Amino acid sequence: MYSTLVQVDELNDLLAAGSVLIADCSYDLFDTAAGRKAWHEARIPGAVHVDLGKDLSSVSDGTNGRHPLPDRETLAARLRELGLDRDMQVVAYDRSGGFYAARLWWSLRWLGHEAVAVLDGGFQAWCEAGGAVESGDAAARPAGDFTASASLEPEPIGADEILSGLAEGAHRILDARDAARFRGEPAPLDTVSGHIPGAVCRCYRDNLGPDGRLVSVEQLRAAFDPLIAGVERGAVVSQCGSGVTACHNLLAMRHAGLGGARLYPGSWSEWTADPSRPIATGD
Incomplete structure (x- = not known):
């Protein structure tokens, strides 16, 4: 498996x-x-x-x-x-x-x-690698028997829980967006620029080498360990623009033996939908 x-x-x-x-x-x-x-x-x-x-x-x-x-x-x-x-x-x-x-x-x-x-x-x-490729309409597949069962991932976190924990620093938030968006430079996908106060930038692209493959486990650990040092794994939150690239950081962390962080599915696009939520800018 x-x-x-x-x-x-x-x-x-x-x-x-x-x-x-x-x-x-x-x-x-x-x-x-x-x-x-x-x-x-x-x-x-x-x-x-x-x-x-x-x-x-x-x-x-x-x-x-x-x-x-x-x-x-x-x-x-x-x-x-x-x-x-x-x-x-x-x-x-x-x-x-x-x-x-x-x-x-x-x-x-x-x-x-x-x-x-x-x-x-x-x-x-x-x-x-010379793998075979097909095109056109796909042949119909018979339906499977898959059913949902208990989650293997921690419960996703919502904006209210993040907001309530900001003052105490209850969560270590890893922002998977690039550094420019994190700092607050304008970007096409963001209606408001900046980041969640207290978050740190860990761009998902840094998980990849020049060949488009994940870098080694050792490199991933060297990158993530300092960001989550001293923090209980369940208090680590992965976020991005809309809960997509955040999953890439979660994949990289689990591959490196650092699983257990939570996904913030709404991410920046949800956070900024409410103008009362605080926003930080800069590095």
């Missing part, structure tokens, strides 16, 4: 064995139809498309962030429809460094499914 990362050769072995659901999570925040189009044009054989907006999020009402979590049973039903069985290994990939795939990884763990991993290096690594 793979529970964080899968390498290309390992995915080939899983395909040969025949019990794997491959999920193409390709997406584009600025062109929401682009991910499915890319999947239709070229994908790992047998891969289904899992859409961030339609499958891994519920409807945003303007106060709950851009990509609020879906209802657990609704998501479980969608995954059954795509062919997921209870005992099946899931391998998620995308074309963007793995951060959309990481949202599916976290979501499946939230539904109690441990056998889920992200393809290290994504679709690019698959193609570079």
